[in-house]
Amino acid sequence: MIPxxxxxxxxxxxxxRVLEHPDGYVIFQYQxxxxxxxxxxxxxxxxxxxxVRNRWHRLLGDQRLMAPFTEEESAWIVDYWLDHSRQGPQGxxxxxxxANDVFARLSNDQVMHEAKTAALTYRVFDREETAVAWLRQLA
Incomplete structure (x- = not known):
């Protein structure tokens, strides 16, 4: 059996929390x-x-416990974090x-709609196993 x-x-x-997965992706978990x-x-x-340090381009974003974004948080994520120029050539x-909270889901949808960035390709999942399987396909 493989551990x-x-x-x-x-x-x-x-x-x-931000975790470094040995399979070559970041896990980002909201509290x-x-x-x-x-x-x-x-x-x-x-x-x-x-x-950047690991030259990775894959991220598992665990929003299950996340509260909705505030307007200020949404603006910063769109204007800074999802800015195409900061993503690197691979995206x-x-x-x-x-997220379990419907309002958190809506606020995330709004952020992604406002971002309109080609630098981020993402899919949403209900189950961690299927999310990880999708990330592994991209390796």
Whole structure:
């Protein structure tokens, strides 16, 4: 039997955790509750740093516990984090586990609609197994 690969914690704060998966992708997990913008920015910046450092282009975004984005958070994500010029030549592939909270799902849909970026290709999933399978196809 082949042992399962165990992700390694890269960064954590009250907003969430960033894990480094040995199969070559980042796991980004939101914690429940309200966020401070600076803490969200730190978490996403560390996510970007890990992707760049390892020259990775795949991300598993676990939004299951996420609260809806505020307008300020949405603007920062669209204007900074999803900006095509910051993605690198290969772009980013994201498998997103849908938030349990319907309003969080709607706020994420709004962010993705506003972003209109070719730098991010993403799919949404209800189950982690199917999200990981999709990411592995992209390796």
């Amino acid at each position: 399962l690969a165990t992700p390694k914690l890269y960064f954590e704060n009250p907003v969430g 429940p509750g309200k966020r401070k913008l600076a803490e969200l920015q730190a978490l996403l910046t560390h996510t970007r740093n890990l992707l 980013l592939y994201g498998a997103v586990l849908l």
